[in-house]
Amino acid sequence: MSSSFSTLPESEARHHTYSRKQKSLGLLCSNFLSLYNRDDVESIGLDDAASRLGVERRRIYDIVNVLESVGVLAKMAKNRYSWKGFGGIPRALEVLKEEAMRENFLNTFEGCNYAKVSDEQEDDGISPDPNIGTRQDKSSPSSVLLKPLPSSKADSRREKSLGLLTQNFVKLFLCSNADLISLDEAARILLGDGDNLSTMRTKVRRLYDIANVLSSINLIEKTHHTESRKPAFRWLRMKEKSKNGSSIAFNQHESGKRAFGTEITNTSFKRNKVVSSIDGKPEDTKMKMQMQMKHEDCTNETDSNQLEQHSKTSSKGFVFGPFTPVSVSKVGDSGNKRVQDWESLATTYRPQYQNQALNDLFTHYTEAWKSWYVEIAEKKPVQQTS
């Protein structure tokens, strides 16, 4: 079915030097988010997501699993997830923390005997007590000490699942005082003290995956230990002071904007070769991205948090959008604070990527951000529902 292909042996001329960055889980997750973070989305089909994002199904599972662990999604049925939205996060975190407390999460580790924690899932909080079908009753007197109690080979799977690991990783932040944790530490803690180097490596690999998507959700951020030491991750959110029954509000991720540099579809380059869109489609649909942040975005959430809206228009805080602006560590001084002022930052700071692609991307970013900002600025001067 070829036509104007002639010979295509040329495989190096066009070699768009494969870039891993374009295929990262984090980016993919961002795209996933900008694709489904809408008020009218209630059901997400894995196949649909995979094809629309232009990736293999396998990758969707990765994203979906960790997103589900933090309450953004919920599995409905095979091949189908429901969109809970970011509003679901606070709740999920609460449950997670509570759960951690109950099972003496940290102590189990810091104590003396390192051990793993096995548990159920949070979900809406209604877990059938009757009993699990498993014959082995895994209810230790106080908590789980020592190994994860096999339970059954079936559970063994869940034991190492990305989802569970995600939750434990999060619990680590929720409980510990130190809000800077390196993946090695996390792996060491969530794993046994003594463990095969191999096991460690695998665990860390997984943590990288998790960290990437959590980053794109803006739950955590990558930094370095004070004074550019070892890389570590910081929890981007006040510790939930379980004072009353309410949850802390969310201060981010609102608008249902898309605004990502390129098209939604992840550029598909094979690891080694070049796959020039064999697709029969023109695929110049990239311009279709209407960064219409559209009307309300506070209407949909309908969550029980109220302080959420103000941050919307002011956008003073930090975070916005599902995208993580690559890496813009220092802004002016050594202040390792959060990114404080994206607006000015966008117009002032110029990353200077030596990579043309990234440069373009950044430009897009800036423009997208600007137009978006302007748009809402005049669209809703002060309107805050109230």
Place this chain on the structure above:
DNA sequence: CGATCCCGCCACATC
């Protein structure tokens, strides 16, 4: 060279 982490084989779960 060590840190990062994408890719996709293939085992296990479900339909």
Place this chain on the structure above:
DNA sequence: GATGTGGCGGGATCG
């Protein structure tokens, strides 16, 4: 026994 899920780790890339 086909299809959905998703561990797992080799090895390519990044910094």
